[in-house]
Amino acid sequence: MSAARAVRPVSVASFAQAQNVRRDDQRNEVEGLLPVIAEAFGAIGITKDDVDFICSGSTDYLVGGPFSFVMALDAVGVWPPRSESHVEMDGAWALYEAWVLLQEGKVDAALVYSFGRSSLGDLNEILTLQLDPYTMAPLWPDIVSLNALQARALIDAGKATEADFAAVASRSRRDALANPKAQVAGDIPVETLLEDEYVVAPLRRHALPPITDGAAAIVLAAGDKATRWSERPAWITGFDHRIETHALGARDLTASPSTAKAGEVAGVAAGPVDLAEIHAPFAHQELIVREALGLDGTVTVNPSGGALAANPIMSAGLIRIGEAASRIAAGQADRAVAHATSGPCLQQNLVCVLEGA
Amino acid sequence: MTAATADERGPVTTLATPIALDFDFTPGVAQSRFLRGLEQGKFMGQRCSVCGKVYVPSRGTCPTDGVPTTEDVELSNSGTVTTFCVVNVPFAGQSIEIPYIAAQVLLDGANLSFMGLIQELPATEVRMGLRVEAVWVPEDELAPSLASVRYFRPNGEPDADYETYKEYL
Numbered sequence: 001m002s003a004a005r006a007v008r009p010v011s012v013a014s015f016a017q018a019q020n021v022r023r024d025d026q027r028n029e030v031e032g033l034l035p036v037i038a039e040a041f042g043a044i045g046i047t048k049d050d051v052d053f054i055c056s057g058s059t060d061y062l063v064g065g066p067f068s069f070v071m072a073l074d075a076v077g078v079w080p081p082r083s084e085s086h087v088e089m090d091g092a093w094a095l096y097e098a099w100v101l102l103q104e105g106k107v108d109a110a111l112v113y114s115f116g117r118s119s120l121g122d123l124n125e126i127l128t129l130q131l132d133p134y135t136m137a138p139l140w141p142d143i144v145s146l147n148a149l150q151a152r153a154l155i156d157a158g159k160a161t162e163a164d165f166a167a168v169a170s171r172s173r174r175d176a177l178a179n180p181k182a183q184v185a186g187d188i189p190v191e192t193l194l195e196d197e198y199v200v201a202p203l204r205r206h207a208l209p210p211i212t213d214g215a216a217a218i219v220l221a222a223g224d225k226a227t228r229w230s231e232r233p234a235w236i237t238g239f240d241h242r243i244e245t246h247a248l249g250a251r252d253l254t255a256s257p258s259t260a261k262a263g264e265v266a267g268v269a270a271g272p273v274d275l276a277e278i279h280a281p282f283a284h285q286e287l288i289v290r291e292a293l294g295l296d297g298t299v300t301v302n303p304s305g306g307a308l309a310a311n312p313i314m315s316a317g318l319i320r321i322g323e324a325a326s327r328i329a330a331g332q333a334d335r336a337v338a339h340a341t342s343g344p345c346l347q348q349n350l351v352c353v354l355e356g357a
Numbered sequence: 358m359t360a361a362t363a364d365e366r367g368p369v370t371t372l373a374t375p376i377a378l379d380f381d382f383t384p385g386v387a388q389s390r391f392l393r394g395l396e397q398g399k400f401m402g403q404r405c406s407v408c409g410k411v412y413v414p415s416r417g418t419c420p421t422d423g424v425p426t427t428e429d430v431e432l433s434n435s436g437t438v439t440t441f442c443v444v445n446v447p448f449a450g451q452s453i454e455i456p457y458i459a460a461q462v463l464l465d466g467a468n469l470s471f472m473g474l475i476q477e478l479p480a481t482e483v484r485m486g487l488r489v490e491a492v493w494v495p496e497d498e499l500a501p502s503l504a505s506v507r508y509f510r511p512n513g514e515p516d517a518d519y520e521t522y523k524e525y526l
Contacts, residue, residue: 028385031417034425048423064380074416077423121380129376138374 010102011233012329012354013109013221015322016040020183020214020310023119029058029068033075033115033215040111040217044229048077051219052107054084055098057091057114058314061126072115083107090114091216091318092279092340092350098220099239108225113217116312123211123313130343132246143344144208148200150253150345151284155202157254159291162202165283166193169206169308172283176305183310184210206308207283214312216319234325234336238266238353241340246347253345259292262351263337268293271355274333275300277320279340281307288346289339303327317341321352328356387417390429392501398493400432402467410468433465436509437517438487439525443480456480462489462509463525470525477510486522488514 016039018032041047054076058069065071069086078084087093091114098110124142131137154160167190176185188206196204219229226233242258242265244251263269276299280286290301302308304323307316317340324336334356342348384392387403391414394401402413403426410419415426441460458475460483473491475483490512499505 025381025383026386028383028388028416031385031387031425034418034423037423061378064378064382071416074418074420075423077419077421079421117383119381120383121378125378133374134372137376 007237007239008103008105008222009226010099010220010222010236011226011230012218012236012321012325013226013229013233014040014044014219015216015326016043017181017216017315017319017322018214018312020181020212020312022183022211022213024117024213029063029072029115029117029215030075032117032213033072033113033217036215037075037111037113037217040113040219044219046219046229048111050225051109051111052083053098053101053110054078054082055086055094055110055112057087057089057094057112057318058116059088061121061129062313063117063120072113075113076111090279090314090316090340090342091218092321092338092352093241093317093342095218095220095318095321095352096239096241096350099236102220102222108221108223110220111217112220112318113215114315114318115215116315117213118211118311118313119213127344136248144200144203146248146344147282147284148203149248151202151207151282153253154284154287159254160284160287162204163190163194164287165202165207166190166204168280168283168286169193172302172305172308173206175303176309179304179309181310182305183212185305185309203282203284209281209307209311210309212310212312212316214310214315214319216312216315216322218318218322218325230329232329232331232356234328234354234356236352237355238268238270239351240265241348241350243343243348248345251345254288256288256292256346256349259289259339259346259349259351262349263293266351266353268337268351268353271335273299273337274335275303275324275327276337277304277306277324277339278302279307279317279320281311281316281341283308285341285346289341289349293337293339293351295337300333317350321354324352324354328354331356385417387415387426389501391415394431395503395505396499396501398496398499398505400434400464400491402430402432402464402469404428404430411466412469413464413467413471430466432467435488435490435512435514436462436464436467437522438475438483438485438489439463439470439522440485441475441483443483458483460489460509461525463522468525473506474508475510476508484516486516486519488512488517
């Protein structure tokens with residue numbers, strides 16, 4: 001293994017995700033998570049008693065209910081009392097916390113899950129509240145407009161064109177045809193996509209993610225459990241996350257130095273990359289992340305369709321890791337990179353390198 | 358003026374940034390069944406197939422075993438006060454005269470207590486083990502809401518034995 005630093009081998013032993021839909025108006029968060037966690041356990045023949053630690057990622061702002069993450073634990077069953085944690089972030093960061101705990105060597109297995117209920121409120125209002133509360137949020141700059149600023153900066157810098165954004169969307173939704181869990185899929189050529197109306201110029205409809213209700217779960221394993229639970233473990237050989245300043249005006253929005261640094265520490269360049277699952281909710285962001293990770297044209301990007309095919313907020317990053325790991329477990333790739341993002345315009349980024357045996 | 362000092366008006370100490378968000382609530386399958394039960398003047402719970410406990414209201418899962426609760430159980434209209442407090446504090450929007458009693462009521466057949474008002478009894482006479490029954494709003498006012506239960510009142514039965522509710526305090 002070619003990690004940039006010594007790590008205890010930890011594998012993504014199991015991954016499950018809910019059917020991604022525009023609106024699940026039947027089930028509450030617990031009812032949505034139950035079958036996902038049951039599938040993640042069932043796929044490797046274990047129960048909740050086989051994991052030593054539970055960590056989840058979600059935000060109460062999405063469902064408008066305090067402590068929704070505590071109630072979500074009902075989907076696991078926490079008796080006898082369990083060691084548990086939660087991050088108010090995408091589940092990819094919950095996975096990072098669990099991975100760090102596994103690095104200490106005291107426990108060998110962890111359940112990581114997240115639920116993303118994006119449909120219950122107005123995302124443009126909710127996501128504004130992640131901005132600086134004194135000087136930015138009171139202006140209510142919505143998330144689509146902020147990303148349009150980023151896309152515009154990319155065009156003005158000569159780094160990309162609207163056709164490039166459309167090409168990302170066209171490829172993603174075509175690949176999503178092979179993903180039964182995808183919400184948006186279709187084979188639409190770039191020229192047709194470029195006839196879409198602008199939502200906020202230069203972003204047309206296809207460059208935006210869908211609004212998605214979903215959930216995901218991953219089981220991490222180390223030691224004997226890793227080899228016992230997987231025929232071909234997807235080992236995490238590098239893992240890092242970095243953040244940039246809150247002040248959008250202080251950043252070069254056309255680049256992602258936090259992704260580049262995380263990729264460097266995670267050891268992305270230490271070997272060939274077969275595929276990358278990039279968490280790019282807006283089409284133009286895939287171009288920025290690709291560049292930051294130094295991925296060339298030989299790398300298969302987002303075979304799942306990525307966040308343009310389904311974007312359950314707080315789960316979409318965790319799903320990238322699960323999708324990459326699944327392809328390694330299936331023998332379709334030997335070395336993969338999974339990326340997750342958080343905050344406005346790629347403010348915070350996480351990079352996970354996965355390798356087959 | 359240097360960067361380290363505010364001007365003669367002093368530092369800004371308050372900034373008002375009004376925020377209001379609207380959300381749709383999704384009670385889910387199990388809780389909807391509970392709310393629909395209230396609309397019909399009855400308490401609906403669900404039983405865990407592993408431990409046999411009956412939850413009311415159920416959120417669709419057994420929080421102990423982490424499995425779906427699929428068996429619906431209609432519960433009694435009567436129950437036992439497991440613990441209570443006497444509220445003497447007035448607050449804005451209060452619709453009930455103080456003092457009043459907020460109690461945890463364990464419905465007969467349930468393994469989870471929930472909060473209810475106790476009325477038709479002087480506050481000094483409420484006690485653990487008190488047997489109570491639900492008093493519902495008139496039929497044409499029943500709604501999928503806990504407001505359909507006006508309050509609980511003594512049902513005339515002798516107090517419950519402590520052993521029967523000691524697990525639910």
